[in-house]
Amino acid sequence: MNLLVIGLNHKTADLEVRENIAFADDKLEPALKDLLSIEYIHEAIILSTCNRVEIYTNVDNQDRAEDAIKDFISRFHCIDRVALDRSLFVCKKDEAIQHIFRVASSLDSMVVGEPQILGQLKDAYEFALNRKKTGILLNKLLNKAISVAKRVRTETRIAENAVSISFAAVELARKIFDDLSTNTAMLLGAGEMAELAARHLISAGIKSMRVANRTYSRGLELAGQFCGTALRFEDFINEMEYVDIVICSTGASSYVLTKTQVKDVMKLRKNRPIFLIDISVPRNIDPLVNELDNVYLYDVDDLQGVIETNLEQRRAEAAKAEAIVKEEVAAFKSWMASLDAVPTVIALRERAEAVRQEELVKAFNKLGVVEARTEQVIKTLANNIVNKLLHPPTVSLRTEAADKDVLIELIRKIYRLDNDE
Amino acid sequence: MIFKPIYLFELAITFYFASMIVSVTEIFRGTKTISKLMISFAAIGFALHTSNMIARYISGGYLPIASLHEATAFFAWCIILIFFFLELRYQLGLLSSFVMPMVFALMLLSSVLPRSIKPLPPLLQSSWFGVHISLAFLGNAAFAMAFGVGIMYLIQEKHLKSKHLGGLFKRLPNIQVLDHLNYRLVSLGFSLLALAVITGALWAQSALGAYWRWDPKEVWSLITLLVYALILHVRLNSGWRGRKVAILSIIGFMVVLFTFLGVNFLLDSSHSFFREDIK
Incomplete structure (x- = not known):
């Protein structure tokens, strides 16, 4: 085996x-x-x-x-x-x-x-x-x-913990908002990572998704995929009063969202928190926006940092896990060893020997003083009975057979070799 | 009676202590077993504490909220009561780590104050007595809770703003629920304290013939009420949320503590429980 x-x-x-x-x-x-x-x-x-x-x-x-x-x-x-x-x-x-x-x-x-x-x-x-x-x-x-x-x-x-950028965004959203099914998100522009983040938000149960794309038809197409609604790109700033999460990835070369703009939006929102995810490179949202109260801005580097922290934690946890595995391997090894024939034969012999000794002592106690020859005959009798009874299982155990493991398990069970009485 | 009230108090404080230790441990190593253990200890402590109050009620013949020892313990009792409600309704991670130390501190303070049960002065022998004081302390307990939740908010917000998501980030609840709770607790505390002031005024009118006597406790209660009215005002009318309100509710609680303890220890007031408690 x-x-x-x-x-x-x-x-x-x-x-x-x-x-x-x-x-x-x-x-x-x-x-x-x-x-x-x-x-x-x-x-x-x-x-x-x-x-x-x-x-x-x-x-x-x-x-x-x-x-x-x-x-x-x-x-x-x-x-x-x-x-x-x-x-x-x-x-x-x-x-x-x-x-x-x-x-x-x-x-x-x-x-x-x-x-x-x-x-x-x-x-x-x-x-x-x-x-x-x-x-x-x-x-x-x-x-x-x-x-x-x-x-x-x-x-x-x-x-x-999340170990991908798009999942990290969802993880953060869950720490900002209480119940994502009451929140609306907006996808600004498009891009693989941004779309993925939008998809993860949808599977996390977000209420609805708006899509604002410079190419309106592309926006419509994406909105269709997300069961959301499309709007013209110029209108996105007005929409920000109503959406709680903005995923931005427009490919613009300058900021599409500045601190003053967001400040005005926050007034309209009555300071309801907003989560801005800027996945664009170069960045599309002015980093200073993060200084505003109740605004949480994360760019790609920030999200990467989140993942790094998470990966570090995973690595630390993996070390603990390896220790658990090591411990369990040792336990399993000892179970496997018990399946080996030799210790089973020995255990069987020891058990029989213990019974033989015990019964001999009892018998001699009952008989009192006996002749040396009688004693010898009785001892031989006990020996022979034990040996003859143990012979067949010992031979079976020593033969290489396909179902030997089953046999060992069975013998250990019926003779209760694993139980200390 | 099997237990003397004094043992019930010691047992209650012991269980609160155990609960606090477990809840602080939770900050470093949070597991379900640990939270269950914390809740069990707190519940046993609460049951013992309640029994102690009943025992004192039976032997004194009045609600055990007359001496400073009793009042401080009652304050802690109210906090636990609200904590259990929140725990049932919201199950916020780590809430206990911020609440149990407060409870234990109050109980510790209570334990060093004189515990004798004396006859109630004639002035306090009124049906207003229980209502007025219970309302005041339930209100204070709500403010204490808003204080704890406010600290949790600030820590969690700091995590989100600084983008360092180690530490307690994973186990603290989301900031929206913390902000929402802060609002609910401040509103609750404000209503209860306002009712306490009103019942107090009515009581004073019937017992002393004047609604308002500019007693330091009355003045400071009014200041407390105004502080929390301000917090509610800026939230509802100026759209303040989150961090600023959390900071205000922390300041508010400092005022509450002064109104409760400072006035008694530093100023001369007719609200000083049994006068000889304070030396």
Whole structure:
């Protein structure tokens, strides 16, 4: 029983390779079947996402299994083995446990702490589980990985903060306004990042979206996408009385919004807070605007700074998470060790020996003084009974069998070897 | 009675102390368990505190808000009461970290003041007594809360303006709800204090034959009322919001504290609870 992880991810292979090796949903089932037809492989899970393709297996002969799995990938995707080998990584034993725990906890992700990976891992596991491609080792390991991920999520703040400019804007809006569903936003100009921020605001539940573009038709088109309304660019300043969030990205070479203008707007707004996001380079809103009360102006650098702070926090939290993973790997290792045959045989023998000694003492106490020969016969009798009863399970445990792990678990259970009486 | 009132007070203050320690811990390490622990301690403290007040009521025969010891504790009790309401309605992050230290400070002050239960002077034996004082302290408690919320607003606004979003930024609530609450609390406190002044005037008329006697407590209560009237005025009529109002409500609370304690310790007033409390 050996854990073997083979795969590739954003760290070991570039996108082109990852695309070629990804397993499409409808290919997963035949792929798993194919894998398990290899004689050294007893259990398998395939995790295939846009950032990683990883195969988790329980194998007998690690070297041969490794070779066989690599062959399988190369065959399945019609890719040259040599080229493939360069992109693949291999983890064995403790490293493999640690790897799976880290993947589940999103410590191995491109954006550390992103939440999707755990769901993807669960899906991959359930897919294999439902088709009976997993057994005692992978079941235990994956369930543990999921609980480790949850522990990391609750005990650290690894996934708490926004790490993209557009999400940072939403995060800030939530600290300025109480309930975004009562707020209106305005998109001034257009641009990829500004549109993305607008989209995030909409999915955060903003009440409505206005679009002011120098090209009115383009504004209409964007407004259509956002289920919002378009207005002429010249009118945006009048509209600012009614909108609470302005995302500005016009590509103008000078300020389109000055401090005096915003000051007048604030009077009309009766100082209701306004959040201005200036994503344009060069900047379109005079930075001095931020000095006004109840006006919160963030430009690209400010948002970048927010992300940096968040990333720093994530890194600090990741260190805590690694410590948790380390602890859990150690716990899992000791469980795996208990599955090993030798300690089970020893434990079984010790248990039997204890019973034998106990019963002999009881018997001799009842008999009182006996002849040396009688004593010898009784001792031999006890010995033989113990040995003969223990012989078959010992032999079974020592034979290499495919279902040995099940057998060990069973013997430990029926003899209650893990319970201290 | 199983407990003497004195033990109930000590137990209550102990639980408030525990709650304060937990709530201050929350500033550095906020988890759900910690907030639950804080709320539980505060609730137990509040229950003990209430029992203490009932016990004193039974043995004294009047609402336990007559001596400075009782009044200070009652002030703290009102703050907790409002805090629980806010906690139920808004669940603002870290509110307790700003409220519990205030509660504990008041209780600590109360604990060093003489605790004896004396017969109520004939002048105070009136049905106005409970109404007038309860209204005044509930009003003060609302101002205390507005003070706490105002500080929270200033910290959070500082984070947003300076663009340094470390520290308490994640755990403090949004500034809009803080500003809104500040307004609600100031309005509430103003109404209650105004009613307290009115009931006080009516009481004075029936007991002493004059509505207004320019007693320092009366003067300072009027000043307090005017300060908060100003805060409400600039908010409603001049469109002041956020930072400026938060600062004003902090100043307002300083006036409240002076009216409550300063007048008693520094000036001679007929509102001085039991005179011998203060030396």
